[in-house]
Amino acid sequence: MMTHSPAAQRRERILTAAIRQRLIAPDDALLAGFVDLDGVADSVAALQRAFPDSVSVLHAFAAKANPLVPLLEELRGLGMGCEVASAGELAQALAAGFAPEQIVFDSPAKTRAELLQALELGVAVNADNFQELDRIGDLLATRSSTSQIGVRINPQVGAGSIAASSTATATSKFGIALEDDGNMERLLRAYREHPWLTWVHAHVGSQGCPLDLIAQGISRTVAFAEQVNAVLGRRQIVGIDIGGGLPVDFDSDSTAPGFDAYVDRLHDHAPALFTGAYRIVTEFGHSLLSKNGFTAAFVEYTKTSGQRPIAITHAGAQVATRTVFQPDSWPLRVTAHDPTGARKTGPPVAQDIAGPLCFAGDLIARSRPLPALVPGDIVALLDTGAYCFSAPYHFNTLPEPAVYGVRTEPRREVRFELLRSAQTIDDLIARTGR
Structure with a gap:
């Protein structure tokens, strides 16, 4: 079990602030990236x-x-x-x-x-x-x-x-x-x-x-x-x-x-x-960048298959391509959070963290021990400051998420700067030929 280190506390503070400002929100912004400037x-x-x-x-x-x-x-x-x-x-x-x-x-x-x-x-x-x-x-x-x-x-x-x-x-x-x-x-x-x-x-x-x-x-x-x-x-x-x-x-x-x-x-x-x-x-x-970034995504559904709990999230190969296709070489740590962004507690349950893409291998983590996830929870993919925001995988025509730079003010206030706008459906249509 990962300890609640100062870096973990900082990420939680950033995530809760992002939720308060609706930078990540149900039905609105289901996935976002963050770079700690x-x-x-x-x-x-x-x-x-x-x-x-x-x-x-x-x-x-x-x-x-x-x-x-x-x-x-x-x-x-x-x-x-x-x-x-x-x-x-x-x-x-x-x-x-x-x-x-x-x-x-x-x-x-x-x-x-x-x-x-x-x-x-x-x-x-x-x-x-x-x-x-x-x-x-x-x-x-x-x-x-x-x-x-x-x-x-x-x-x-x-x-x-x-x-x-x-x-x-x-x-x-x-x-x-x-x-x-x-x-x-x-x-x-x-x-x-x-x-x-x-x-x-x-x-x-x-x-x-x-x-x-x-x-x-x-x-x-x-x-x-x-x-x-x-x-x-x-x-x-x-x-x-x-x-x-x-x-x-x-x-x-x-x-x-x-x-x-x-x-x-x-x-x-x-x-x-x-x-x-x-x-x-x-x-x-x-x-320089990997440890200074994370990706947050909502859990949309949970299920059990073959006695294995599975959390279907909005983060998969489209933002963590290397991890999905080479999980042993490019593993990612995952943390579980409630809808407010607070770190979830409870006994660890071995569960798959799956992405939204329509192929069976779209898994961020396999049998990963985390507090049991439920719809509306949030998963944070850690160490994604490099490659995850620069190597999108366009299978299923999923839009690229917004990416925010983050600064923490002296009094622990969190300030966000837009580094990349979320891709819209109109953007996708334009990219694919109309």
């Missing part, structure tokens, strides 16, 4: 403190984790840059006011038009492969650019416990495989022939990847930069983009392992990163 500021500050002042660092928020433009504006105000992986995310970053030099463009499938836009704006670009390097070279042959340009390498250090979140395996789709025959020579030749190629990028993985594995991948990346500079006899590589990937604790309110622990591992595995010889870019997203 004070918590986000604390997480960003923890990241910034973790890296020493002796190195130049741009912390670029990974927009894929939650690209809502007002939230990106908030992060910009906290001193973050922005990492984008599509033309859409680039447009969102620009709409949020990020200057081009604060934006990093990563994608394994950048089109010529997307590269041209990034180079003309001066957005940093990390090429994913040799063909993309050639494409960038062709574009730069006829125009100048202020973009920082790097190449993504795959240090091939192996996988964590979740294959889909491990991007430095021997056969990963990302980057240039460092250990494959001939690739080191081709990379050295590329840096020698292209004076505009001055950065290197690596991202080992995220959830399920232990800190030492991530740090080992960055160590190989730093060693690669040192080798390029030594072979070329000049400081060709001046910056290293170390990606993100800090895993999140889905079992409790703990924020461990924490950015400071990760930086300690980097000091152990890649001390040259901290000599001041290289500028650094980070790309954290999941670890």
Whole structure:
């Protein structure tokens, strides 16, 4: 049974205030997301403190984790840059006011038009492969650019416990495989022939990847930069983009392992990163946002099937896609609340927490021990500040819920800011062709 921690008390205070203000209400607003903006500021500050002042660092928020433009504006105000992986995310970053030099463009499938836009704006670009390097070279042959340009390498250090979140395996789709025959020579030749190629990028993985594995991948990346500079006899590589990937604790309110622990591992595995010889870019997203968000949904019906109690709620795969389709890799904690938002008490009953979608696998939790739920109760899905609001699943044409930013005033008053309006039926019809 989860303890009523300070974080749990804060969530309950936010939920009860949201109910009083009818941000979540029966028949009106059956589902809503909440992002604790004070918590986000604390997480960003923890990241910034973790890296020493002796190195130049741009912390670029990974927009894929939650690209809502007002939230990106908030992060910009906290001193973050922005990492984008599509033309859409680039447009969102620009709409949020990020200057081009604060934006990093990563994608394994950048089109010529997307590269041209990034180079003309001066957005940093990390090429994913040799063909993309050639494409960038062709574009730069006829125009100048202020973009920082790097190449993504795959240090091939192996996988964590979740294959889909491990991007430095021997056969990963990302980057240039460092250990494959001939690739080191081709990379050295590329840096020698292209004076505009001055950065290197690596991202080992995220959830399920232990800190030492991530740090080992960055160590190989730093060693690669040192080798390029030594072979070329000049400081060709001046910056290293170390990606993100800090895993999140889905079992409790703990924020461990924490950015400071990760930086300690980097000091152990890649001390040259901290000599001041290289500028650094980070790309954290999941670890900055997940713990600072939750999703609240009403229970519509309850039933029993095969002696198993089931609560049918309005939160399913449309807001927690990863959890529904990969429950072992992306579990979510669930708390039970009465219609006022107060935490429910009573003996725990093993029950399924089901979503509203019309397929049998639409389950948020299986046989989860919670106080017995009844229609009109509310479930809160915890740790949903990342990915749940940015990866909607449109099966059954369910509308996307409103998302609110939350600030707690000094006298414990709760203030809400709309980050995304709830999608209307008219919006859905327009999106589907009329």
